[in-house]
Amino acid sequence: MPFDIQTVVSIASYGGAGICMGLGAVGAALGVGYTGGLANKALSQKPEASGTIVKNMLIGQAIAESAAIFALVIAVLLIYLSPPATNLLTASALGAAGLCMGFGAIGSGVGSGFPAGEVCLAIVRQPAISGRLTTNMLIGSAVCQTPAIFAMVVALMLMFLNVNNLSVNPTWAALLGAGLSTGLAAIGSGLGGGLAGGASVSGIARQPETFGKVTTIMLVGQAVSQTPAIFGLLVSFILMFKAFPETTSIAAPMALLGAGISMGFGGIGPGIGNGFTAQSAVKWVARNVEASGILTRVMLVGQAVSQSTAIYAMVVSLVLIFVV
Amino acid sequence: METTNQRAEVDRFQRRICFWAMTCALVLAFIFLFFHEKSLAKGIVLGTCFSIINFFLMGKSIYMILGRSRAKANAMGLMSILSRYFFLAIPLIIGMKYASFNFVAVVIGIFAVQIVILVDHIVVRPAMSER
Amino acid sequence: MAIEGAELVKAAAFIGAGLAMGLGAIGPGVGEGFVGGKACEAIGKKPEEAGLLTRTMLVAQAVSESTGIYSLVVALLLLFVV
Numbered sequence: 001m002p003f004d005i006q007t008v009v010s011i012a013s014y015g016g017a018g019i020c021m022g023l024g025a026v027g028a029a030l031g032v033g034y035t036g037g038l039a040n041k042a043l044s045q046k047p048e049a050s051g052t053i054v055k056n057m058l059i060g061q062a063i064a065e066s067a068a069i070f071a072l073v074i075a076v077l078l079i080y081l082s083p084p085a086t087n088l089l090t091a092s093a094l095g096a097a098g099l100c101m102g103f104g105a106i107g108s109g110v111g112s113g114f115p116a117g118e119v120c121l122a123i124v125r126q127p128a129i130s131g132r133l134t135t136n137m138l139i140g141s142a143v144c145q146t147p148a149i150f151a152m153v154v155a156l157m158l159m160f161l162n163v164n165n166l167s168v169n170p171t172w173a174a175l176l177g178a179g180l181s182t183g184l185a186a187i188g189s190g191l192g193g194g195l196a197g198g199a200s201v202s203g204i205a206r207q208p209e210t211f212g213k214v215t216t217i218m219l220v221g222q223a224v225s226q227t228p229a230i231f232g233l234l235v236s237f238i239l240m241f242k243a244f245p246e247t248t249s250i251a252a253p254m255a256l257l258g259a260g261i262s263m264g265f266g267g268i269g270p271g272i273g274n275g276f277t278a279q280s281a282v283k284w285v286a287r288n289v290e291a292s293g294i295l296t297r298v299m300l301v302g303q304a305v306s307q308s309t310a311i312y313a314m315v316v317s318l319v320l321i322f323v324v
Numbered sequence: 325m326e327t328t329n330q331r332a333e334v335d336r337f338q339r340r341i342c343f344w345a346m347t348c349a350l351v352l353a354f355i356f357l358f359f360h361e362k363s364l365a366k367g368i369v370l371g372t373c374f375s376i377i378n379f380f381l382m383g384k385s386i387y388m389i390l391g392r393s394r395a396k397a398n399a400m401g402l403m404s405i406l407s408r409y410f411f412l413a414i415p416l417i418i419g420m421k422y423a424s425f426n427f428v429a430v431v432i433g434i435f436a437v438q439i440v441i442l443v444d445h446i447v448v449r450p451a452m453s454e455r
Numbered sequence: 456m457a458i459e460g461a462e463l464v465k466a467a468a469f470i471g472a473g474l475a476m477g478l479g480a481i482g483p484g485v486g487e488g489f490v491g492g493k494a495c496e497a498i499g500k501k502p503e504e505a506g507l508l509t510r511t512m513l514v515a516q517a518v519s520e521s522t523g524i525y526s527l528v529v530a531l532l533l534l535f536v537v
Contacts, residue, residue, distance in 0.1 A: 051333030080420035258473025265477030273488020280492035284499025302491020
């Protein structure tokens with residue numbers, strides 16, 4: 001059965017759209033479900049505050065859902081874009097865009113569910129400062145969306161990259177690797193940012209007067225948790241924009257694919273780990289505000305050490321790209 | 325239990341967010357029309373309309389599900405999710421198919437409710453409470 | 456395009472290096488972060504023991520780092536020796 005190029009491109013774009021929306025819905029569903037579960041718990045403890053709790057649940061769910069809406073936008077683009085294909089690179093780029101956005105939306109969706117759920121319980125504890133709690137939850141959830149936005153940027157670049165003059169053989173793997181690198185690395189960063197945000201909301205409910213310090217350390221912790229996603233973005237950019245010479249061997253494309261896989265999977269663990277560290281640090285700054293200086297320092301040291309594996313992964317992928 | 329009061333609070337909040345989202349979209353649309361960017365204006369209003377419908381259905385579906393049996397609640401929750409994503413896909417497909425709607429403007433319009441919520445709670449509310 | 460045996464071995468070694476480092480980084484990353492979190496918790500409870508706790512945290516993280524270093528070594532072996 002003969003395949004022409006247009007058929008293969010259609011297969012890749014429809015398959016990519018399916019993967020993108022399917023995986024993208026997983027994260028948002030988990031996050032929104034977690035929010036709804038904690039909102040139910042809060043409602044059973046304090047039915048008379050149901051208006052405020054449902055209001056905050058809706059706000060949190062609207063933000064957590066935006067990761068899935070990013071995936072929806074990319075999926076619709078993949079289905080209806082149908083670019084004029086001259087070589088098989090277009091197929092690889094469209095498939096990679098779908099993978100990138102699909103994986104990238106998982107972490108952000110789950111992560112922004114944590115602060116949104118905690119805020120429902122926090123309102124039961126401190127109904128008087130519900131406005132402040134909502135503000136803090138929104139800051140935390142919005143920062144959680146950053147990895148999904150990175151993934152969307154890479155997906156859009158992959159879709160609109162001009163691939164006409166590039167060499168087919170190693171570049172197909174480079175584009176696929178670029179998608180996997182950012183998409184997978186974004187999972188860990190999204191989850192990690194969410195853990196820090198959730199701890200911050202429940203910490204402020206415990207000690208409302210620590211609002212400023214807790215928000216600051218939450219933002220620092222979330223920013224460090226984003227680093228693996230930024231490493232992933234860096235490797236993706238190198239893979240997308242470096243010109244690779246044409247070759248007939250199978251080793252060169254596998255090296256580029258391996259670079260993407262290494263950075264992608266390597267970013268998951270450090271992202272989640274940084275999130276754990278930030279979660280505990282935020283929690284204990286809220287309980288023991290005099291120790292906030294030493295806690296911030298220890299948190300940064302701990303996060304830097306757990307970052308090291310992401311740096312090893314980046315070194316291996318750079319070696320795979322440039323040396324081999 | 326004064327559920328009607330509590331429900332009115334949620335409704336009021338939803339109406340306020342939807343009102344501001346629509347107002348901002350219309351103001352932006354008029355600015356674009358002033359510069360003869362008709363497709364941008366149409367796109368942003370289309371996206372915002374569907375964003376508001378999505379947010380409105382999200383709030384309504386909670387009260388429709390409350391008090392039903394478990395099987396019924398599961399079915400209705402699934403229906404609400406499916407219908408909302410279906411609704412959100414409509415403006416995107418329109419934006420792709422017809423050149424008179426700018427696709428980027430539609431995408432920005434789809435996030436209107438989220439943007440208004442963020443601006444409302446992070447910028448406007450703290451500034452108001454400080455005064 | 457005929458694929459020779461040596462080519463195939465090299466291709467497998469490259470993708471194996473990527474997988475080794477990528478999957479090998481998940482465990483140490485989560486584990487070290489967990490240790491860091493527990494250390495922060497302990498310092499929050501007893502800020503006067505911060506020096507001792509920080510040292511202990513670093514030792515524990517170094518131990519859990521070792522699996523990450525093993526996967527780095529395996530990845531580099533696959534890249535340059537095989």
